[in-house]
Structure formats: structure tokens, C-alpha cells
Amino acid sequence: MKPSSSPTSPERQYNVRLGLILFTIYLALYLGFVLINALNAQLMETIVLAGLNLAIVYGMALIVIALVLALIYGTMCKPEPIEPTAAEATDQEEST
Amino acid sequence: MIYEASWTAVIVFMLFVIGTVALSFFLGRKAKSSAGYFAAHGQIPWAVNGVAFAGDYLSAASFLGICGMIASYGYDGFLYSIGFLAGWIVALFVIAEPMKRLGRFTFADALDAKFNSRGIKAAAGISTLIVSVFYLIPQMVGAGSLITPLLGFPHWVGVVLVGIVVITIVVTAGMVSTTWVQFLKGSLLVIFSAVLVVMVLARGFTTGSDPFQTIGPIAAADLSAAEIDGRAVIRADDGWQEHPEFVRLAAKDGVGFDIFHVESTADSDQKLLRQAQAITTRGGEEFIDGAPKGKAADEKQLQPAGYLSELPEGKSETGALGPISFLTTLRDSKVMLWRNTKIAHPSAATTTVYFQKETEGPAVLRPGEHPKFAGIRSEESMGSLNFLSLMLALFCGTASLPHILIRYYTVKDGAAARKSTIVGIASIGFFYVLTLYLGLGAMTSGALDLTDSNMSAPLLARSISDLLFAIISAIAFTTVLGTVSGLILASSGAVAHDLLDGVFGVELNESSQVRVAKIAAIVVGGIAIVLGILFKELNVGYLVGWAFNVAASANLPALLMLLFWKRTTKEGIIWSVVVGLFSSLGWILLSADTYKSVYGLDPADALAPFSQPGIVTIPLAFLTLIVVSLMTRPETASDES
Numbered sequence: 001m002k003p004s005s006s007p008t009s010p011e012r013q014y015n016v017r018l019g020l021i022l023f024t025i026y027l028a029l030y031l032g033f034v035l036i037n038a039l040n041a042q043l044m045e046t047i048v049l050a051g052l053n054l055a056i057v058y059g060m061a062l063i064v065i066a067l068v069l070a071l072i073y074g075t076m077c078k079p080e081p082i083e084p085t086a087a088e089a090t091d092q093e094e095s096t
Numbered sequence: 097m098i099y100e101a102s103w104t105a106v107i108v109f110m111l112f113v114i115g116t117v118a119l120s121f122f123l124g125r126k127a128k129s130s131a132g133y134f135a136a137h138g139q140i141p142w143a144v145n146g147v148a149f150a151g152d153y154l155s156a157a158s159f160l161g162i163c164g165m166i167a168s169y170g171y172d173g174f175l176y177s178i179g180f181l182a183g184w185i186v187a188l189f190v191i192a193e194p195m196k197r198l199g200r201f202t203f204a205d206a207l208d209a210k211f212n213s214r215g216i217k218a219a220a221g222i223s224t225l226i227v228s229v230f231y232l233i234p235q236m237v238g239a240g241s242l243i244t245p246l247l248g249f250p251h252w253v254g255v256v257l258v259g260i261v262v263i264t265i266v267v268t269a270g271m272v273s274t275t276w277v278q279f280l281k282g283s284l285l286v287i288f289s290a291v292l293v294v295m296v297l298a299r300g301f302t303t304g305s306d307p308f309q310t311i312g313p314i315a316a317a318d319l320s321a322a323e324i325d326g327r328a329v330i331r332a333d334d335g336w337q338e339h340p341e342f343v344r345l346a347a348k349d350g351v352g353f354d355i356f357h358v359e360s361t362a363d364s365d366q367k368l369l370r371q372a373q374a375i376t377t378r379g380g381e382e383f384i385d386g387a388p389k390g391k392a393a394d395e396k397q398l399q400p401a402g403y404l405s406e407l408p409e410g411k412s413e414t415g416a417l418g419p420i421s422f423l424t425t426l427r428d429s430k431v432m433l434w435r436n437t438k439i440a441h442p443s444a445a446t447t448t449v450y451f452q453k454e455t456e457g458p459a460v461l462r463p464g465e466h467p468k469f470a471g472i473r474s475e476e477s478m479g480s481l482n483f484l485s486l487m488l489a490l491f492c493g494t495a496s497l498p499h500i501l502i503r504y505y506t507v508k509d510g511a512a513a514r515k516s517t518i519v520g521i522a523s524i525g526f527f528y529v530l531t532l533y534l535g536l537g538a539m540t541s542g543a544l545d546l547t548d549s550n551m552s553a554p555l556l557a558r559s560i561s562d563l564l565f566a567i568i569s570a571i572a573f574t575t576v577l578g579t580v581s582g583l584i585l586a587s588s589g590a591v592a593h594d595l596l597d598g599v600f601g602v603e604l605n606e607s608s609q610v611r612v613a614k615i616a617a618i619v620v621g622g623i624a625i626v627l628g629i630l631f632k633e634l635n636v637g638y639l640v641g642w643a644f645n646v647a648a649s650a651n652l653p654a655l656l657m658l659l660f661w662k663r664t665t666k667e668g669i670i671w672s673v674v675v676g677l678f679s680s681l682g683w684i685l686l687s688a689d690t691y692k693s694v695y696g697l698d699p700a701d702a703l704a705p706f707s708q709p710g711i712v713t714i715p716l717a718f719l720t721l722i723v724v725s726l727m728t729r730p731e732t733a734s735d736e737s
Binding site (some may be wrong): 015020021022023024026027030033034037038039040042044045050051052053055056059060062063064066067069070071073076079080 | 171173174177178181184185186187188192193252420423424427458461462463464472473483487488491509511514515516518521522525528529532698728
């Protein structure tokens with residue numbers, strides 16, 4: 001049972017890369033939010049959009065963007081060749 | 097507050113609980129093998145599993161704790177919503193698919209996939225147990241809070257009841273029924289929260305129904321007179337003299353007293369008196385404003401709170417509002433928040449005085465109002481560090497929670513794991529947007545129980561209709577049931593599969609492994625019941641924050657490095673889990689908050705410089721892994737393995 005030793009398919013490499021890129025984008029946005037709060041909390045009171053302050057707009061945006069990035073990931077991921085998962089692999093070992 | 101049990105509430109509630117237990121009996125009949133008990137044979141459809149993620153994740157903490165914190169302090173509770181959701185990004189983009197590929201039943205399986213080491217199984221199994229128990233505490237506390245107003249039982253009855261029902265579910269069923277129960281709960285919670293938000297928006301804001309009296313402004317010198325507002329002033333003795341900010345006047349009906357908080361005004365010679373409420377505990381009995389607690393004519397009870405003191409343009413009601421105008425109207429209003437002070441009397445009694453604090457709208461829509469977050473508005477760097485640490489723990493914690501990780505084994509393959517995570521993010525994200533409206537709605541609902549912030553969301557529902565209150569409470573209660581069963585299942589898996597089988601090499605056949613897991617479930621359930629009773633006082637959202645800290649410190653570094661760093665050795669993993677687990681746990685036990693709320697010691701003596709350990713202990717666990725791995729590199733290093 002050594003899944004990581006099997007050669008990784010190009011599809012999986014693509015998916016892993018895609019995941020890491022999207023993760024980095026979100027990480028930067030989240031970090032921005034947290035750092036503004038920690039270092040310059042007053043900035044969060046600035047009214048930015050439709051009479052709402054930065055705290056609410058940025059916070060809501062973080063929730064919406066999480067979903068958007070998740071959907072992008074879901075649509076752009078390439079199907080990977082079928083490979084038995086660890087559970088199935090051991091099930092087969094046990095049944096033989 | 098004194099709650100009256102309503103029959104509607106009791107009936108709706110019983111229907112929910114009986115329905116849940118019946119469903120799990122029905123679905124659990126077939127789960128006899130390990131694969132069925134721990135992982136539902138990996139045959140749960142991804143969409144169902146996705147909503148079940150929401151059911152697992154939107155625990156008592158999310159629903160009760162966050163809403164309660166927003167209702168008491170405004171925006172700060174929403175920071176938890178943001179952090180809790182952001183954690184799913186780590187789960188989806190980094191953890192989900194490898195987790196599914198590597199493991200079989202438990203988190204330890206995945207960590208151990210490469211090495212097959214007893215040490216890893218032991219470390220991961222113990223960490224799963226400890227994190228689960230930590231996460232169980234707030235769920236049990238929440239359950240106790242819910243039972244009191246709903247059925248009129250004391251807090252501990254609620255905790256015991258949840259414990260028993262959950263143990264029944266877990267013992268009879270396993271992962272198949274837990275998943276379906278979570279699916280139902282997850283959907284009901286999101287749907288009815290949305291209904292509640294729509295009703296809150298449709299109701300809008302009102303002012304003027306406030307039952308609390310305001311006197312003045314009066315001249316500062318008049319405060320020491322024998323009478324104020326035509327009522328006799330009660331002499332400040334027995335500890336009250338230390339608190340000149342409170343004035344007690346003889347009650348109009350002669351029962352107890354009315355207590356007022358003295359506020360400064362723009363003119364320093366003029367003082368304003370706003371009515372407060374006092375709970376005194378003397379010899380195990382409770383007194384409200386000096387009179388025994390109760391409903392009779394010579395007794396008093398705490399008044400519900402949560403009012404606006406001023407709407408924009410002097411209006412007294414707004415009518416229906418949209419999601420944006422709700423927030424902008426609140427911004428231009430003034431709201432009465434409540435703070436409290438404890439007074440120790442020389443006569444061995446203690447009094448908690450709850451007093452009003454008129455707060456400008458913008459202050460409840462920005463971070464930093466909660467005392468735990470106030471640090472970010474001060475010059476002190478410890479406050480900012482504490483905040484950063486919490487936000488880091490929330491971000492890293494989600495993908496390290498054992499009951500979330502085991503849910504990846506209930507679906508078919510990596511792609512299904514990915515899709516169910518996306519469904520989970522959609523339902524959870526939608527719910528967290530709602531929490532802001534639920535919390536702010538509760539803040540202005542006139543229904544808040546000052547002694548229990550965890551009840552804010554259900555009480556908001558009660559301010560609209562009794563039936564809705566019953567439904568929301570029942571859903572919240574079953575939510576607790578679901579999360580608790582997931583956690584107990586994760587810990588019983590850790591005991592039977594990781595520790596007993598993997599570490600001690602006890603050869604168990606499938607059915608005895610399931611039997612051991614069930615016995616473990618009963619034991620863990622028992623521990624959770626006891627802890628739930630002990631930690632009654634704490635806000636459940638805050639408790640969950642700690643569980644995230646421990647999970648993130650113990651599990652995430654090992655999991656991430658295993659996936660992305662080829663030189664990771666088994667010793668590195670073991671040490672990283674052990675160091676992360678015990679350093680974060682130790683830090684929490686030595687923090688000011690634990691000193692104050694758990695041991696009853698002076699928080700200034702606490703050894704940990706701030707409460708949230710994550711920012712120190714997560715990097716520490718990474719560092720441990722790297723150092724130990726480099727020190728234990730195998731001589732014949734074939735790095736390209």
C-alpha cells in the first residue's frame with residue numbers, strides 16, 4: 001500500500017498544481033483581511049460600498065470568493081485515470 | 097431568565113429526536129463490518145456527503161456560539177464565521193484528495209500509509225482522541241443551554257440527555273446512519289436559518305418597547321441625596337460602597353430594589369441613570385434585584401434584553417428591510433448592549449450586575465468590540481498576536497478535525513471527495529452569511545437572555561413565533577446530536593482501529609473490532625457528559641476556537657509535510673504530532689482565560705502571554721518535524737522513493 005510511490009499521472013499533477021494556485025490566491029486574500037484587522041483595525045470602518053464598511057464587504061467577499069474558487073476548481077479539474085484507492089486496494093488484498 | 101416549557105416546543109422537539117434515533121436504527125441494521133461501521137462502505141453519494149459535511153461542521157458552536165457572540169458584541173462573532181469557512185479552502189485544495197487516496201478508515205491510516213509504524217498510529221490515535229474530546233465539550237455545553245428553555249430542565253439534564261441519545265445512535269449505527277442524519281440536519285439547519293433571516297428582515301427594527309427606565313440627566317450632587325426621582329436611595333453597604341457607579345432605589349412595588357448605572361454625560365455636572373439588573377447568589381439561592389428569583393408577586397426575574405435606543409431620523413419603526421438596508425439602518429442607529437460587573441460582598445454573597453451601554457451603530461459593525469478582540473484596537477501587541485493566532489488556527493484547524501477527515505472515507509474516490517467538499521463549502525458559506533443577520537437580529541430582538549449568550553439564536557426565533565422557536569431549537573439540538581455522534585465515532589475508530597489493533601497488535605476480527613469501537617464510544621460519551629457539565633459557563637464559540645488550535649497544531653503540520661516534503665521520516669511525524677498536541681494543550685491550560693474561567697484564579701498570574709496558542713505551536717510542530725526528519729534521515733537515502 002504505497003500510493004505515493006506509484007507514478008503520478010499528468011492529470012493529477014495538473015490538478016494538484018491548480019489546487020495550489022487557487023489556494024495561494026485565497027491565502028493572500030485571507031492574509032490581507034487578517035493583517036488589516038490586526039495592524040490597522042480603524043481602516044475596517046471605512047465605508048466602501050453601498051454604505052457598508054470594509055469589515056462587512058471584505059468579510060462577505062471572503063465567503064463568496066471561497067465558493068467561486070471552489071467552483072472554478074471543480075470545473076477545471078481533469079478527470080484522473082481510475083486507480084484503486086487505499087481502501088479498495090486492501091479490500092482486494094484481503095479477498096485474495 | 098425563567099423559561100416556561102411550551103407544549104408545541106416539547107412535541108416538535110420530541111418528534112425530531114425520535115425521528116433521528118429511529119432513522120439511525122433503521123439505517124444501522126446493516127453496518128456489521130468495519131468498512132460499514134467506520135466508513136459506510138465508501139458508498140455515500142457525493143452530494144449527500146457534501147451536505148453531511150455541513151451537518152458535521154455547523155455545530156452548536158457555529159449556530160449558537162457565533163450568533164450569541166454577534167448578539168452580544170456585534171461583528172466580532174462574524175470573524176469566526178470567516179475563519180471557519182476559510183479553513184475549508186485548505187481542506188479542498190490541499191487535503192481532500194490525498195486524504196482519500198491514502199487512508200482507509202481513520203486519519204492515522206493516512207499519516208501512516210507510507211511507513212506502517214506503530215508510533216505514528218499511536219500518536220495520531222491519541223491526537224484524534226484528545227481533539228475530539230476538546231471539540232465535544234462545547235457541543236455538550238450547547239446542548240445543556242438548549243434544553244433549559246425548551247423543556248424547563250436544568251442544564252445538566254440536557255447534557256446527560258444528549259450523551260445518552262448520541263451513544264445510542266453511535267452504538268446502534270455507525271457511519272451510514274450518522275451520515276444520513278447529518279445530511280438531514282445540515283439541510284434543515286440551513287433552510288430554517290434562511291427562513292428566520294427572511295422573517296427578521298421583514299420585521300425590520302423598532303424602538304420604544306424597551307422596559308428599562310432612564311432617569312435624568314440629574315445634577316451630580318443629587319446622587320448623594322436621600323431621594324432620587326422621588327424614590328428612597330438604599331444605603332450602599334456590604335460591598336456596594338466600592339461601586340459608586342451603581343445606585344439602588346426602593347422599588348415602586350416594594351419588592352426588592354431597582355438598580356441604576358450612573359453614566360457621565362457631555363456636561364460633567366450632569367449624570368444619567370440607566371436601569372440595570374442584578375443577580376445575587378447567597379447560600380446557593382438566587383436573588384434578582386434583591387428579591388427571590390421566581391414568578392410570584394413578591395419575586396422577580398431577569399428581564400429579556402436587546403433593544404435599539406434610537407433609529408435614524410427619529411423614526412420608531414422601519415418596516416421591512418433588505419439585506420443591505422438592514423445593515424445601513426443599524427449603522428445609523430444606536431443600540432443598547434449589556435456589560436456586566438461582579439461584586440463580592442463581605443457577607444459571602446456575590447452579585448453580577450448587568451448594565452446597559454448605549455453603543456453607536458458603526459461600533460457593532462466593526463471588529464474589536466468583544467473584550468477578547470479589543471486588543472486589536474489598542475497599542476498593545478499581545479492583543480494583535482492573540483487575534484492573528486486565532487485566525488491562523490481557524491484557517492488550519494478545519495482540515496485537521498478528525499470528524500471532518502473521516503468523512504472523506506465515506507465516498508467512492510478522490511473526485512467524489514472533491515465534489516462533496518465543494519457542496520459543503522456552498523452550504524456552509526451560505527449559512528455563515530446568515531449568521532451575521534441572525535446575530536444582529538437577536539441583538540435587537542428584545543428577547544436576549546443576559547446570562548446565556550448561547551441562546552441568542554433560538555430566542556430570536558421565539559420573538560417571532562413559538563413554533564419557529566420549537567423548530568429552531570429542535571434543529572439546533574439535533575445538530576448537536578449529529579456533531580457529537582461524528583466525534584464519538586471518530587474517537588471510537590481511533591481506539592479500536594489505531595490504538596488497539598495498530599499499536600498493541602491485538603488481533604481482532606471485524607465484528608469484535610466493531611464491538612470494541614462501540615464500548616469506546618460509550619466511554620468517550622461518558623467523559624464528554626462530565627466535561628459538558630463542568631464547562632457550563634463558557635461561550636461555546638470560544639471553546640471551539642481552542643479545539644481548532646489543538647487540532648491545527650497536532651495534525652496539520654504532519655499531514656502537509658507528508659504530502660509535500662519527501663524527506664519526512666516517521667520519527668518526524670511522530671514528534672511533530674506529539675509536540676504540536678501537548679504544546680498547544682499546555683499553553684491553553686496555562687492561559688489567562690483558563691485561569692479565570694476554569695480554575696477561578698487571578699488571570700494576571702497566567703504563564704501563557706496570550707490565550708490562543710496557534711501562532712506559536714503550529715510553526716513549532718512544523719519545525720519539530722523538519723529538524724527530527726533531518727536528524728533521522730536513513731543512511732541509504734533513496735530520496736526518490
